[in-house]
Amino acid sequence: YHIMATISQAFQLMDEMNNNVKQVSDLVECLQQKVKSGEISTEHGLDFLEIKYQMLVDYLINLTFVALCKCSGSTIENDPSIDRLIEIRTVLEKTKPVDFKLRYQIDKLVKAAVTGDSQSHDPLSYKARPENLTSNGRVSSDSEIESDTEKRNKIQPNASYVPPKIAAVPYHLEKEEKTKTAIQRARSRMITSSMLEDLKEEYLDNPVEMSAGSKAQQMFSRAQKERENYEEAYLTRLPMTKVDKHRQRQLTTLGTLGDELTDFVNINKLRSGSEKKAKAGMKRRKSQSKKHSKKRKRVTL
Template structure:
């Protein structure tokens, strides 16, 4: 097996030698241009500078590990190899954590590189059409305002924008297409939804706990509060993963106020649900 792999190994070594020579020549030419002042390295992005230093350190440690492996010596238990491997794992972890920041800076980096290569661009340059993070700030006021006031404000803002000539796109929500379904399929789907609502009601859950032999579950949180807590948890995980702050919509603001008040208590006590969907089952 070794004799069969030798020609391929020698071919790979020759290709690596040629690639190393090309890279060395490019680096020497770039260093010479920097020393002559043809390339300015001032006022650069510190994020890219740190990233390049870490990539260079990663390649140095990786080359050292490969060199020790090719020498035919045992690397197990070698403290120098252990330090290099720990450093490789550390750099790899940091580079993976830097990906969200790198993605956020991609627009700025592409714009600077294009400006440095071709000079200033005009107003029709596609890189100018970018998102405005300042528009994502929540406009919800902390004061106690009703939903009707919020709808009136939205209508007034829309009319003001239309008067100023600003295009306001219509707010269209995705709707399930049921044009291919027959009348019987629609009735069955509606009956299934009604059956699920009836089975999930608080009265039905109490009857199941009373007459079934399974152990009852004791919880100090209702379904609405548990759902709200789960939504907050998902939102926090998204913000921590992508280093961004999601705005709080007016619907979320009012939903949280309704759950924390006694407005739903009377509805839970007086509304027992529609159980007609269970008669056929």
């Protein structure tokens, strides 16, 4: 029963092969007639495709010969067609990356040959063209661009290069922007200050860690512990940087109290118009002191 099933399948395959062979032969004959009549030109083609098609034809010829040997019952051991099939199959597998790279170009040429379109909307047509870039550093009108191109066409190729004239323009920051940046810096300093952190711990519902000293001292002691652990683990002595020395100095004397109790400049910056009033008051005091000094000089004279 198994042999009969395989025989029926073999006959079905043979019928399909005969139909496919007829279709292929008709198509090849039609192409041959078009080539002979001049409807299809094969002069300026891709060499890669020509070699690939020749190898495919050679592969099919050897494959049909092997199938004929199997059907006739002859042996195919040590047959040169087997080695040729292996060689062609290896070459076709190795040329797949090249075929993938040329696929876009091949599809583009085939579409242009079939539809007759020049591919005006091709993405590769939008590539960068450095020759269209202007050498001057300013935006010019259309008439100026045309005149510049005419002048460049008249210039000889051996002429010396003239660099473009670019003048440096200073950036004048407005007073309002300066005040805004100063206020933002002052707010950031006040938010990250140790005094505000202490107020948060006192009035918020967050859990509080019992410790002696301010936040700055806690952070410094934590950094010192990490430093000591690293030195003990790797048996090395880390050098003291300028930043570490500056922090250590700030934690002594007035630094332990915090800058908030000794410096009120940041608070004045947060108030609108307070800085201007303070400057105006300082100017008035200076002018009054100068007037008093002049009067004293006159009285003494």
